[in-house]
Amino acid sequence: MESVLWRLENVSFAYRDKPVLQGINSVLQAGRCIGILGPNGSGKSTLLDLLAGLLHPQTGRILFQGKPLARYRRRDLARCLALVPQHFRISFDFSVREVVEMGLHPHLARFALPSFEDQQQVEKIMRQTGILALEKRPITRLSGGEQQRVAVARALTQRPQVLLLDEATASLDIRHSLALLQLLRQRVQGGIFSVVAVLHDLNLAARFCDELLLLHKGRCQAQGPTAQILDPRILEEVYGVESEIHYNDFTQSQQVSLRLPASPLHEN
Numbered sequence: 001m002e003s004v005l006w007r008l009e010n011v012s013f014a015y016r017d018k019p020v021l022q023g024i025n026s027v028l029q030a031g032r033c034i035g036i037l038g039p040n041g042s043g044k045s046t047l048l049d050l051l052a053g054l055l056h057p058q059t060g061r062i063l064f065q066g067k068p069l070a071r072y073r074r075r076d077l078a079r080c081l082a083l084v085p086q087h088f089r090i091s092f093d094f095s096v097r098e099v100v101e102m103g104l105h106p107h108l109a110r111f112a113l114p115s116f117e118d119q120q121q122v123e124k125i126m127r128q129t130g131i132l133a134l135e136k137r138p139i140t141r142l143s144g145g146e147q148q149r150v151a152v153a154r155a156l157t158q159r160p161q162v163l164l165l166d167e168a169t170a171s172l173d174i175r176h177s178l179a180l181l182q183l184l185r186q187r188v189q190g191g192i193f194s195v196v197a198v199l200h201d202l203n204l205a206a207r208f209c210d211e212l213l214l215l216h217k218g219r220c221q222a223q224g225p226t227a228q229i230l231d232p233r234i235l236e237e238v239y240g241v242e243s244e245i246h247y248n249d250f251t252q253s254q255q256v257s258l259r260l261p262a263s264p265l266h267e268n
């Protein structure tokens with residue numbers, strides 16, 4: 001499956017008068033797990049919101065499956081794209097199960113109730129994301145990491161062609177991080193969906209991403225196969241850190257060791 005999901009043509013975006021992304025040209029292919037990396041404030045979340053159609057570029061355009069994103073109806077987009085936002089906030093006391101069931105909405109006829117199969121699907125996803133035991137708890141009283149897993153479960157329930165994740169492992173413990181990324185990886189390999197994930201951890205990116213896109217100062221600094229982008233010169237340029245990168249037998253992937261330069265010349 002080698003088809004184009006998004007095509008970004010000279011995309012620029014600013015919040016009021018604050019330019020964030022400038023002249024981004026990029027093609028994102030289906031069938032892989034694409035990692036978006038970059039320092040704090042480099043525009044990763046903004047880029048994800050643009051891909052999800054929640055924000056619109058001031059210049060340039062974004063095509064999704066050959067058609068301008070701006071021309072899609074919300075509901076049609078929700079059937080193909082699911083976003084796990086960086087800050088998942090629901091202020092009303094819905095139960096965990098109710099929140100996960102919200103993922104069914106784009107597929108249900110108006111006012112229709114979930115079918116028995118839908119219910120079973122919801123339960124399966126709650127089991128896989130380790131939140132079944134929490135199903136009756138109010139969402140507002142869960143820990144940050146538990147809420148994040150609920151957000152992932154809701155997105156999986158949406159049965160998307162592409163899952164967009166914004167630092168979805170940020171408040172997960174190490175076991176849950178690995179379990180989530182493995183679950184996503186298996187679905188990507190099984191051709192069930194593609195993944196675009198903002199990650200901070202270079203070692204997780206090395207293990208789970210086929211391709212990386214590196215943002216730096218509002219521009220796409222580099223994009224390509226993971227092994228090619230995880231390069232000491234590129235990491236030094238973007239993050240101002242020194243790195244050593246080697247293949248690790250234990251994790252069966254490239255792994256990165258990092259340190260600050262002895263005398264940092266500049267703050268990145």
Ligand code: ADP
Nearest residue numbers: 015018020038039040041042043044045046047
């Ligand atoms: P990242 O996710 O890479 O940390 P963001 O895309 O969240 O970066 O933000 C990029 C820049 O845009 C940051 O400097 C941030 O302060 C700014 N920014 C983000 N959201 C808004 C907003 N709603 N209004 C104004 N500025 C924003």
Ligand code: MG
Nearest residue numbers: 044045046086
């Ligand atoms: Mg962000």
